[in-house]
Amino acid sequence: MTNVVVLIKQVPDTWSERKLTEGDFTLDRESADAVLDEINERAVEEALQIKEATGGEVTLLTVGPQRANEAIRKALSMGADKAVHVKDDAVHGSDAVQTAWILARALGTIEGVELVIAGNEATDGRVGAVPAILAEYLGLPQLTHLRKLTVEGDTLKGERETDEGIFEVEASLPAIVSVNEKINEPRFPSFKGIMAAKKKPVDVLTLAEIGVEADEVGLANAGSSVTSVTPKAAKAAGEKVTDEGDGGTKVAQYLIAQKII
């Protein structure tokens, strides 16, 4: 495989408090600890395993603010070879369609791309659509929500997992895939890997350098936006039923009162 590109995204750590910015409801990235999305660690792991089996190199691609370089370094320390970071203030507030457009144009600057691996859904936006939109923009086959992936020559074979079941799917290269959390267990960066990552090349590009106009992206030009937000109600404590020989009856009465039965 000549070059496997992994789409990585830095997201707020699910363990820290996540907040939206007053006014435009975009994610307040500064208020939370930021991490490489766990699903993207798995995407990187899959790319590294393919590289170990078939040769070639692994390139990371991210669209994000300055701070996203921490996520890049983490993925480089796992073993990826190099990275492209699209960093431009005009990207702020871009929706999934615009993000995929930026990724599509950035991919055009990377040589020898045969396979693109993404996570199936980012932990913050949870749109679950960027890989599919990207495939549409590039006119490439897409295998999404894979729990298993194998490369046999120019053919990709995978198991796609959805609520309906498991589907055996295949596509010819070049192609785009997205993976779910069952695909593998990502490796931990070694000390050697962490040291080596400091010297690996990271190409930082503006929108102009990938041929995207500022008025094609960003909150003001997004096709969709958040218009209001209501926090979820805090979970109330459940009702405890003490069984004094009539537990079954009490549970049934509760379910009838809730109109569940």
Ligand SMILES: Cc1cc2nc3c(=O)[nH]c(=O)nc-3n(C[C@H](O)[C@H](O)[C@H](O)COP(=O)(O)OP(=O)(O)OC[C@H]3O[C@@H](n4cnc5c(N)ncnc54)[C@H](O)[C@@H]3O)c2cc1C
């Ligand atoms: C509070 C909030 C509100 C939002 N509102 C909207 C909205 O109204 N409309 C809308 O369309 N979007 C909205 N988004 C999504 C936001 O704009 C996303 O960052 C962007 O649209 C991509 O969506 P996603 O990250 O959920 O992608 P997904 O499709 O869930 O991501 C799947 C995979 O695509 C790749 N990927 C995604 N983003 C990047 C990236 N920046 N760089 C590299 N790879 C990437 C990763 O591999 C990721 O695992 C909102 C997000 C938040 C947090």
